[in-house]
Amino acid sequence: MMSKISSLARAVLASAFALAGAAAVAAEYNMPVGVTDVSREIQELHMTIFWICVAIGVLVFGAMLVSMILHRKAAGAEPATFHESTKLELLWTIIPIVILVVMAYPATDVLVKIYDTGGEDMVVEVRGYQWKWQYKYLDEELNEQVSFFSNLSTPRQQILGESQKGENYLLEVDNELVIPTDTKVRFLLTSNDVIHSWWVPDFGLKRDAIPGFINEAWVNVKEPGVYRGQCTELCGKDHGFMPVVVRAVPKAEFEQWYAAQLDPSAAAALAMAN
Amino acid sequence: MSAVIEAHHDDHDHGPAKGITRWLYTTNHKDIGSMYLWFSFIMFLVGGLMALVIRAELFQPGLQFVEPAFFNQMTTNHGLIMVFGAIMPAFVGLANWMVPLMIGAPDMALPRMNNLSFWILPFAFTMLISTLFMESGGPNFGWTFYAPLSTTYAPDSVTYFIFAVHLAGASSIMGAINIIATILNMRAPGMTLMKMPMFVWTWLITAYLLIAVMPVLAGAVTMMLFDIHFGTSFFDASGGGDPVLFQHVFWFFGHPEVYIMILPAFGIVSHIISTFARKPLFGYDSMVYATASIAFLSFIVWAHHMFTVGMPLAGELFFMYATMLIAVPTGVKVFNWVSTMWRGSMTFETPMLFALAFIFLFTIGGFSGLMLAIAPADFQYHDTYFVVAHFHYVLVSGALFSIFGAVYFWLPKWTGYMYDEGLGKLHFWLSFIGVNVAFFPMHFSGLAGMPRRIPDYALQFADFNAWSTVGAFVFGLSQLLFLWILVQATRAGKKATTEVWEGSEGLEWTVPSPAPYHTFAEPPKVS
Numbered sequence: 001m002m003s004k005i006s007s008l009a010r011a012v013l014a015s016a017f018a019l020a021g022a023a024a025v026a027a028e029y030n031m032p033v034g035v036t037d038v039s040r041e042i043q044e045l046h047m048t049i050f051w052i053c054v055a056i057g058v059l060v061f062g063a064m065l066v067s068m069i070l071h072r073k074a075a076g077a078e079p080a081t082f083h084e085s086t087k088l089e090l091l092w093t094i095i096p097i098v099i100l101v102v103m104a105y106p107a108t109d110v111l112v113k114i115y116d117t118g119g120e121d122m123v124v125e126v127r128g129y130q131w132k133w134q135y136k137y138l139d140e141e142l143n144e145q146v147s148f149f150s151n152l153s154t155p156r157q158q159i160l161g162e163s164q165k166g167e168n169y170l171l172e173v174d175n176e177l178v179i180p181t182d183t184k185v186r187f188l189l190t191s192n193d194v195i196h197s198w199w200v201p202d203f204g205l206k207r208d209a210i211p212g213f214i215n216e217a218w219v220n221v222k223e224p225g226v227y228r229g230q231c232t233e234l235c236g237k238d239h240g241f242m243p244v245v246v247r248a249v250p251k252a253e254f255e256q257w258y259a260a261q262l263d264p265s266a267a268a269a270l271a272m273a274n
Numbered sequence: 275m276s277a278v279i280e281a282h283h284d285d286h287d288h289g290p291a292k293g294i295t296r297w298l299y300t301t302n303h304k305d306i307g308s309m310y311l312w313f314s315f316i317m318f319l320v321g322g323l324m325a326l327v328i329r330a331e332l333f334q335p336g337l338q339f340v341e342p343a344f345f346n347q348m349t350t351n352h353g354l355i356m357v358f359g360a361i362m363p364a365f366v367g368l369a370n371w372m373v374p375l376m377i378g379a380p381d382m383a384l385p386r387m388n389n390l391s392f393w394i395l396p397f398a399f400t401m402l403i404s405t406l407f408m409e410s411g412g413p414n415f416g417w418t419f420y421a422p423l424s425t426t427y428a429p430d431s432v433t434y435f436i437f438a439v440h441l442a443g444a445s446s447i448m449g450a451i452n453i454i455a456t457i458l459n460m461r462a463p464g465m466t467l468m469k470m471p472m473f474v475w476t477w478l479i480t481a482y483l484l485i486a487v488m489p490v491l492a493g494a495v496t497m498m499l500f501d502i503h504f505g506t507s508f509f510d511a512s513g514g515g516d517p518v519l520f521q522h523v524f525w526f527f528g529h530p531e532v533y534i535m536i537l538p539a540f541g542i543v544s545h546i547i548s549t550f551a552r553k554p555l556f557g558y559d560s561m562v563y564a565t566a567s568i569a570f571l572s573f574i575v576w577a578h579h580m581f582t583v584g585m586p587l588a589g590e591l592f593f594m595y596a597t598m599l600i601a602v603p604t605g606v607k608v609f610n611w612v613s614t615m616w617r618g619s620m621t622f623e624t625p626m627l628f629a630l631a632f633i634f635l636f637t638i639g640g641f642s643g644l645m646l647a648i649a650p651a652d653f654q655y656h657d658t659y660f661v662v663a664h665f666h667y668v669l670v671s672g673a674l675f676s677i678f679g680a681v682y683f684w685l686p687k688w689t690g691y692m693y694d695e696g697l698g699k700l701h702f703w704l705s706f707i708g709v710n711v712a713f714f715p716m717h718f719s720g721l722a723g724m725p726r727r728i729p730d731y732a733l734q735f736a737d738f739n740a741w742s743t744v745g746a747f748v749f750g751l752s753q754l755l756f757l758w759i760l761v762q763a764t765r766a767g768k769k770a771t772t773e774v775w776e777g778s779e780g781l782e783w784t785v786p787s788p789a790p791y792h793t794f795a796e797p798p799k800v801s
Contacts, residue, residue: 028734031654031721038650046651053641056605060637063612068630073552073619079777080617083554092609093602100598103648108591110650115587130427159730161336169335170732194423195517197582197657201723206582206653210518211422212511215584228732232582232657232725234416235423237343240728 032201035223035248039204041110049103117216120186124179128189128196128209128231131238135177137258138188146261148175152241171228176245180254181221189215197233200244208233221248290791298393301385302791303370306392308688310367311681313395315757317359318674320403322750324352329712329746332739337730345729346414347406353417357535358442359399361669364677365538366391366449369477372684373453375782375789376471378462378798383455391449398441405431416727418528421509421520425501432502436495443488450484453477462781464800468562471780472555475562476541479569483530483537486573491527494520518583525576533572536668537565539636539676540607543629545780546679547611550626551618552777557610564603564610571600581652590649597647601640608637623775624698628679631706632672639667642717657727659738660720666713670749671706678705678756685763686770690788693763701755708749715741 033043071077125136125144136147150173157163159170166172179185189198191209199206200219207217221227229244249257290296290305300306327348331339340348370388374381382388405412410429413419424432457478461470470478497508497520507513509520540561548555555561577585577593585593611633620626642664646652655661678701686692719738724731731739770787781800785793 029718029721032723042650042654045648046645046654049645049648049651053644057637057641060608060612061634064615064630064634067612067615067618068620068622071551071616071618071620073621077617077619079552079619081554082617083556083558083614084560085557085613088609088613089557089560089606093606096602096605097599100601104595104598107594107648107650111590111594112587114650114653115590159337161338165335165733167733170730194427195420199657199725201654204650204653206656208583210511210584212517213584229723230725230728234346234420234727236427237341237346237414239346240342240725240730 034202034204035221035225035227036203036205036219037222038110038114038219039202041106041113042204045107045110048106052099052103114217117186117218119184120218121183122179123186123188124177125188125190126177126198126209128191128193128198128235128242130193130236131231131242133177133196133198133231133242133244134192135175137261142188146258150175150177150245152238152243154241168228170241171230171243171245173243173245176226176247178247178249178254178257179219179221180251181224181248183251183254184218184220187217187219189217194235195233196231196235196242198229198244199232200227200229200246202227202229203246206232221246224248224250299389301381301389303374303381303385303388304688304789304791306382306388307367307369307371309392310363310370310395313392314360314362314364314367315760317355317363317399319753319757321352321355321360322753324348324355325746326750328352329743331729332731333743334740335731335733335736340729342729343411343414346416346727347412349727350413350416350419351402351406354402354413355399356669357417357531358439359395361535361673361677362446363395365477365480365535365673366446368473368538368542368677368680368684369449369453371688372782373456373474373477374460375687375785375793376474376780377457377460377465378781378794378800379456379460380792380794382452383459384452387448388452391445391452394441394445398438398445401434401441402438405434408434418524419498420524421498421501421517424520425498425509428502433499436499439495440492443492446484447488450481450488453481454485457481462794462797462800468559469800471541472544472558472561473538473541476537476544476565479565480534480537483534483569483572487527487530487534490523491531494523494527497523518580521580521583522577525579526573528579529576530569530572532665532668533568535673536636537569539632539673540565542676542680542683543611543632544614546625546629546683547614547633549683549775549777549779550623550629551615551620553614553618554779555610556613556616557606560606561610564606567603568600571596571603575600578647578649578652581649582656594647594649598644601644601647604640608633608640621776623682623695624693624702625679625683627699627702627706628675628682631702632675632679635671635675635709636668639664639672642667655720657725658720659716659724659726662726663713663716663720666709666716670713671709675705675709678702681760683775684782685760686774687782687785687787687789689764689767690770690786691763691765691767692770692774693759693767697755697759697762701752701759704752704755705749708745708747708752711745712742712749713745715739715745 031043031046033040123138127134133150136144139145153172153174154170158165189207189209191211196209203219205219207215227246231242408431410431412431413435415424500506501508507515509515509517544555575597578597646655715738719735724735772786773783
């Protein structure tokens with residue numbers, strides 16, 4: 001009997017760990033670590049709470065499984081009559097509270113960091129429309145310098161199945177938002193009509209864009225690349241068709257690009273001269 | 275002491291009236307309970323059909339079957355019908371049938387209002403569903419109907435949506451008043467509050483939640499009505515209002531609402547586990563206090579649905595901590611159920627299978643809920659399929675499974691016939707497999723970055739969606755098996771005994787099967 005329990009328990013634990021381990025290893029099943037300190041810390045919080053849940057699950061489901069096997073009428077089990085224990089109730093109230101308090105510390109730290117929008121190096125306004133985004137680069141006085149719309153560029157034929165879907169199906173736009181890496185970029189988010197929400201998973205950044213109000217967020221991207229996200233607040237019929245695409249480039253490249261936006265002809269002349 | 279009224283004292287009485295008027299005018303809690311249950315089952319199938327339209331469209335990337343605008347109507351009405359038309363009325367139907375029997379009362383405290391509470395619902399939902407056939411189309415702004423999408427940008431049918439919500443809300447409020455009046459005033463002598471069965475306790479607490487928050491929902495939709503028709507600006511910044519106000523008011527209703535949809539389930543599971551383990555519920559007092567704690571906490575966590583809205587840091591932190599805290603009493607309940615099982619003598623008839631699956635799968639839903647409570651992590655989960663996975667685990671393999679379990683558990687008492695156990699088990703396994711294949715992959719589509727409420731998606735989400743669709747169809751089609759089982763069991767089958775189940779305890783198991791039309795005309799004595 002005893003060896004049956006322990007080998008059963010071992011089997012349960014082993015399979016639980018195998019499953020969970022597989023999930024952790026298989027990155028395509030998991031939240032991205034991303035390319036900012038915030039995104040990485042969020043992913044670590046996610047994994048921590050995940051493992052805590054796995055541990056509790058193994059205990060609870062393991063107990064259920066053992067009970068369902070051993071404490072069956074068909075196996076000849078006689079029902080016990082115990083039905084209360086103040087000690088147990090206290091134990092399984094206090095221990096979870098302790099676990100939660102321990103979890104709350106790192107969660108608070110990351111949240112405080114996310115809310116610290118000051119000390120920015122540049123400001124970009126993100127304005128949601130039905131059904132596209134508008135990006136405006138603002139100077140220190142928050143005056144608009146460069147402004148453009150960013151529309152889904154996936155051809156309709158792909159959506160209707162008339163042609164082969166491209167690699168970035170539904171996650172590509174005509175004009176990407178370009179920002180420099182290693183720079184604290186502060187976003188001011190609002191909307192022209194209904195509530196939208198701007199999300200880039202690799203940044204760990206999601207903020208609602210609310211008409212008549214301005215929300216703040218910030219990002220500091222560590223690695224150059226193209227990062228894709230979507231609108232994440234139901235905003236009407238084409239809610240699924242207004243992606244977010246951000247190209248993060250080294251500072252020098254950004255300066256060049258920005259200059260070209262400010263004055264296309266001068267930038268072209270400079271490029272020709274070089 | 276008579277549990278059954280003697281059939282022959284006087285001439286007028288006792289059997290129910292004949293024909294359609296029986297159902298239109300009945301004040302009998304058993305009849306009304308049956309009507310609520312059949313209504314909720316019909317709504318479940320209608321809402322389920324909408325889910326299958328959604329899943330068919332999402333089977334593959336691309337738009338194959340429906341336009342995005344119609345897809346939004348499907349997601350919206352699927353949610354509204356399941357929440358307000360299927361789950362809530364099913365629990366009210368179970369309360370109507372079982373609460374008077376469990377406390378030894380002859381009927382509900384207010385039988386005529388009981389009739390009205392039911393009959394409002396077919397009208398409300400006819401109105402709601404008819405909007406799908408209107409020129410402007412039906413509601414398309416999500417079951418959470420945020421402003422200004424649901425005000426300034428809403429289709430013309432929104433006004434009918436608002437009226438339907440008002441009607442359903444009135445039904446719930448009256449039903450809740452009835453439940454409280456019945457439980458507080460009509461318990462058999464000797465049944466103190468701390469001797470009441472758990473289903474009665476959980477419904478008592480649920481009824482208080484309903485009375486507290488349904489008026490808040492009514493307030494939200496009335497403010498919408500005024501913004502749309504009477505030039506007010508509750509939710510319009512250009513008039514000095516605030517769209518986020520809508521979210522605060524809605525979720526102040528919305529969060530207790532989800533506990534309204536789960537507390538009766540907790541009661542049902544407590545009954546089923548102790549019956550089939552042949553062992554008293556472990557920790558009865560704790561279970562009562564835990565339920566009350568959950569209900570209290572449910573009022574102070576609403577903004578965890580709004581973590582990305584731009585709340586001040588102090589608010590965000592408060593709601594994160596309070597939300598994490600709700601895990602504690604919920605965990606206490608799970609531990610107590612497992613302790614009830616422990617060293618019992620279990621058999622695994624269909625009700626027990628559903629109750630055990632509830633504990634397993636609801637706990638998984640609770641885990642994803644705990645993950646969602648971590649506000650910074652929620653920035654990655656919010657409005658993605660991770661949330662969809664969470665709430666379908668707690669609502670489908672949680673609340674709905676408890677309703678299935680309850681129906682199998684109490685059906686022999688209602689009809690006098692045992693349902694077909696083999697078919698019941700088949701329904702269970704098909705549902706269990708279907709639900710997990712449908713909703714487990716959604717955790718991954720969410721983590722991979724798939725937003726909610728989109729009719730088409732990027733290629734990396736394709737495999738997860740294909741699995742979800744297969745699971746949804748397996749689950750959906752197996753509910754037709756359930757319909758068959760129910761129809762059979764109402765007409766014929768092995769005769770049920772009074773006790774029905776070997777481990778059954780409680781006044782409801784002392785009346786004959788089927789329960790006579792009138793029971794407990796004289797209150798029983800409870801020791």
